[in-house]
Amino acid sequence: xxxxxxxTGDLLWVGANDxxxxxxxxxxxxxxxxxxxxxxxxxEKTVLFDTVDKxxxxxxxENITEALGKRALDYLVVQHMEPDHSAxxxxxxxxxxxMKIICNEKTRDFIKQFYEEDIASRINxxxxxxxxxxxxxxxxxxxxxxxxxxxVMVTYDSADKILFSADAFGSFGALNGAxxxxxxxxxxxxxxxxxxxxxxxxGKYGKQVQSLLEKTSAFEINMICPLHGFVWRExxxxxISKYQxxxxxxxxxxxxxxxxxxxxxxxxxxxxxxxxxxxxQGIKTTMYDVSVIPASEIVAAAFKWSHVVFASTTYNAxxxxxMEALINDLVSHNFQNRTVAIIENGSWAAASGGLIRKKxxxxxxxxxxxxxxxxxxxxxxxxxLEIDSMANALIASLLYITSNKENLTKTSTKNxxxxxxxxxxxxxxxxxxxxxxxxxxxxxxxxxxxNTVTQITEKPLRISIAVNKANLTHDMIAKTGAFxxxxxxxxxxxxxxxxxxxxxxxxxxxxxxxxxxxxxxxGIRHLTEYTNAVFAAKVTETYTYETHSVFIAEITQAxxxxxxxxxxxxxxxDHIKPKPKLPSGTKKGFVCKxxxxxxxxxxxxxxxxxxxxxHGAADFEPL
Ligand code: FEO
Numbered sequence: 001x002x003x004x005x006x007x008t009g010d011l012l013w014v015g016a017n018d019x020x021x022x023x024x025x026x027x028x029x030x031x032x033x034x035x036x037x038x039x040x041x042x043x044e045k046t047v048l049f050d051t052v053d054k055x056x057x058x059x060x061x062e063n064i065t066e067a068l069g070k071r072a073l074d075y076l077v078v079q080h081m082e083p084d085h086s087a088x089x090x091x092x093x094x095x096x097x098x099m100k101i102i103c104n105e106k107t108r109d110f111i112k113q114f115y116e117e118d119i120a121s122r123i124n125x126x127x128x129x130x131x132x133x134x135x136x137x138x139x140x141x142x143x144x145x146x147x148x149x150x151x152v153m154v155t156y157d158s159a160d161k162i163l164f165s166a167d168a169f170g171s172f173g174a175l176n177g178a179x180x181x182x183x184x185x186x187x188x189x190x191x192x193x194x195x196x197x198x199x200x201x202x203g204k205y206g207k208q209v210q211s212l213l214e215k216t217s218a219f220e221i222n223m224i225c226p227l228h229g230f231v232w233r234e235x236x237x238x239x240i241s242k243y244q245x246x247x248x249x250x251x252x253x254x255x256x257x258x259x260x261x262x263x264x265x266x267x268x269x270x271x272x273x274x275x276x277x278x279x280x281q282g283i284k285t286t287m288y289d290v291s292v293i294p295a296s297e298i299v300a301a302a303f304k305w306s307h308v309v310f311a312s313t314t315y316n317a318x319x320x321x322x323m324e325a326l327i328n329d330l331v332s333h334n335f336q337n338r339t340v341a342i343i344e345n346g347s348w349a350a351a352s353g354g355l356i357r358k359k360x361x362x363x364x365x366x367x368x369x370x371x372x373x374x375x376x377x378x379x380x381x382x383x384x385l386e387i388d389s390m391a392n393a394l395i396a397s398l399l400y401i402t403s404n405k406e407n408l409t410k411t412s413t414k415n416x417x418x419x420x421x422x423x424x425x426x427x428x429x430x431x432x433x434x435x436x437x438x439x440x441x442x443x444x445x446x447x448x449x450x451n452t453v454t455q456i457t458e459k460p461l462r463i464s465i466a467v468n469k470a471n472l473t474h475d476m477i478a479k480t481g482a483f484x485x486x487x488x489x490x491x492x493x494x495x496x497x498x499x500x501x502x503x504x505x506x507x508x509x510x511x512x513x514x515x516x517x518x519x520x521x522x523g524i525r526h527l528t529e530y531t532n533a534v535f536a537a538k539v540t541e542t543y544t545y546e547t548h549s550v551f552i553a554e555i556t557q558a559x560x561x562x563x564x565x566x567x568x569x570x571x572x573x574d575h576i577k578p579k580p581k582l583p584s585g586t587k588k589g590f591v592c593k594x595x596x597x598x599x600x601x602x603x604x605x606x607x608x609x610x611x612x613x614x615h616g617a618a619d620f621e622p623l
Contacts, residue, residue: 002066003059005179007231008160008223010042010136014063016056017174024172025084028200028296032193033174036060036084037227039164040067041157044135045074049155049164050227051088060088072096075124075134078103079166080152081110085227090115093122100124102132104143106151126153142215144168146208148201154212161222168212169239171229172197181230186238194229194239196300198246203303203333209247213240249337251306255284256394259298260311260343261291261323266378267345270387271311273379274343277391283398290322295329302330307339307394310356314346319355327359334363339397341369341390347377365508369393370597370611396578396596397498426558427455429487429533430463433566436486436500437465438525439476445525446505448473449497451569453485453535461555463537466548472505477551481539484524489564492530494576502595520557532562590620598623 005013019033036052038060046068052060064073073096078086089111092099102124103111111119126132126141133139137159144152148167155164171194178184186194202209224232224239232239245252256278262268268289275285286305288298302308312323319327340360344353353372360366370393373386430453438447452466465485467474477483488496500510511525518528520536527534537553544550567576578596589600592610599608599620608617 002062004063004067007039007179007225008162011160011162011225012040012042012067013179013231014038014040014048014060014067016052016059016063018053018055019174021055025201028172028196029294030172032172034172035175035228037225037229037231038064038085039225040064041134041137042067042071043137046071047075047077047134047137047139048073048092049077049225050079050085050166051076051092053084054087057088057091061091064092073099075099075132076101077139077155077164078107078111079154079164080149080227081107081114082149082167083114086111086114090117093117093119102126102141104141104151104153106145107153110149110151140219142212144208144212144215146202146205147212148205154216156216156219156221158219161220163216163219163221163224165216165224165226167201167227168209169224169229169232169243170194170197170201170226173229175230179231180234181232181239182234184230186230190230191242192300195242195246195303196296197228198243199300199303199333200296203246203299206247206249206334209243213243213247246303249303249334251338252304253284254306254398255286256307256309256398257286257288257301257305258309258311259288259290259302259323259326260309261313261320262289262311262345263313263315263320266375267311267313267343270343270345270373270375270379270383271309273384274309274311274387274391277387278394281391281395283395290326291320295322295326298326299329299333299335302335302338305338307341307398309341309343309390309394311343312345312352312356314344314350314352317349317351319352319359323352323356327356331359331362335360336364336366338365339367339369339394341373341394343373343375343390345375345377350374350376365503367397369397422461422555422558423560424458424461424558426487426533426535426560427461429560429566430455431566431568433568434488434492434497434572436488436496436527436531437467437473437477438484438486439473439480439482440524441476441480444476444505445509445511446473446476447500447510447525448505449501453487456552461558462540462552463535463555464550464552466550468548469544470547474549477539478542478549482522482524483537483539483551483553484520484522484526485535485537486527486531487533487535488527488567489530489532489562490567490571490575491564492567492576494578496527496530497572497576498595522556528561532564532566533558533560535559589623591623593619593621 015037017035024030038052039049041047101122108123128143131138131140137157140156142154144154152166154166173193258271260271278285312320342353342356344350435450435453436447437450448471454464456462522536536557537555539551539553541552588602589598590604591598594615597610604617
């Protein structure tokens, strides 16, 4: 018997659910089943958006024939040729001799690869931006390559402002009566499976997802109809903002996820003690036994958490099998932009830690905690200090974002625009503070932390900035003669200083955690969060000294973003820079004044470089 759901007055869901599928794509367990969504538009022309998997072809056929009644199907829009959405394609071709297949060139090639029937006369090719009218509705076609296959496109119906989004915004899980995300407690009951679907199916293709988000942001969207999971008609920003985070590999949860592989429980014991130390300090933690929990769940969790600890026994002189599979999975899913700590175990030749690190070194923007904690068979009492030290290092790196929660609400989301001219009141935000200085050279955006921005004259409105010559931003300003200044506020978490101050723009993308694309009128990026004022400026003179250049610049834009106080250098040292507790038993050593890293030793070598912030020995002081 048919089972159809009404989406709008002339749009029907004619898909079907599979609750017996053991493994989606042969890899991913789907304990809650999966839905294969197909949508039928009953306009002057009849239009079907994709079909279903072969497992549910029978129900789909009952649905489509009931929904069409005596009408024929005029158009089949093939947005995605993966067989879970195209298994009934040839059934439709045979049943509806006049039906046209609307698809792009790549899809046509894939149809020829999957099927031998000659369907050339049926194909109606479309490309980016093409439209067709079906009566009341006009369909706009938007290419979305690699979300999740190369031929994928999405469709925007400008009449009802519906985005047919193919795999994007989909989820694992069958539909159990409710069709719309607002009919269920989505965040509580479905977001985890949505994240697992995203991370494992399209997680590798963050850039392509960002590109799709950018393209679709140009459309007013009242409804999203994906090929799996619920239809979105309310609070669409809930899912769109998650996609912005996931596709930019930005953590959702600041805390520590521990994935461990333990044969006899000793590695697990070390992992558990670390989790307890962290939790005792108020850090959110979670643990995954990689031998028990499906890798797809752990991959999804790695897309969520900011800090990840891998703890693995050594096995056959390598990484334990399930941990090795997980690490390979993470690398192939573009795991990046995370802080990682490693614990290894080995009764005679511990090797797993170094091997895990080597594999993860292939990932972008991974910050490794300094030392691998190495266990011989089981954790010893004296090694508790090492656990403490690892916990403290993780805590120091965790930025205390939770303690800043109240302040977070004070941050602005305003973007300076071309229309913003010069608000001279913005000058009052300048102090001996801390600023993010940004520049742009071609397609490259970069930024660094500086502490000297001073007004020189009022008419014309001029400032001076001093920039270390070693910074890429310095070279970009010297070349382009333009920059922006974001004045940081007291609620700025340490991670912002870490992001812009402790990495080089030559090897990292400083804006990778930023899902917005705020720019001055001159096209230079600036911050909107933790920023009370933004300036754009044009260099008029340059003076160079031993280590720094001083740029004199004329202000071209000045805008106030919030009333929050500017952070001063003193405030930063007193309230923002983490003060890790010394591991009990620490006797002699040196602490980095910039980031708080502790180097335990009697003597600090002159050429010592801080492994966290890369500052030299001059920035260390004795404990
Ligand atoms: Fe649901 Fe990429 O297919």
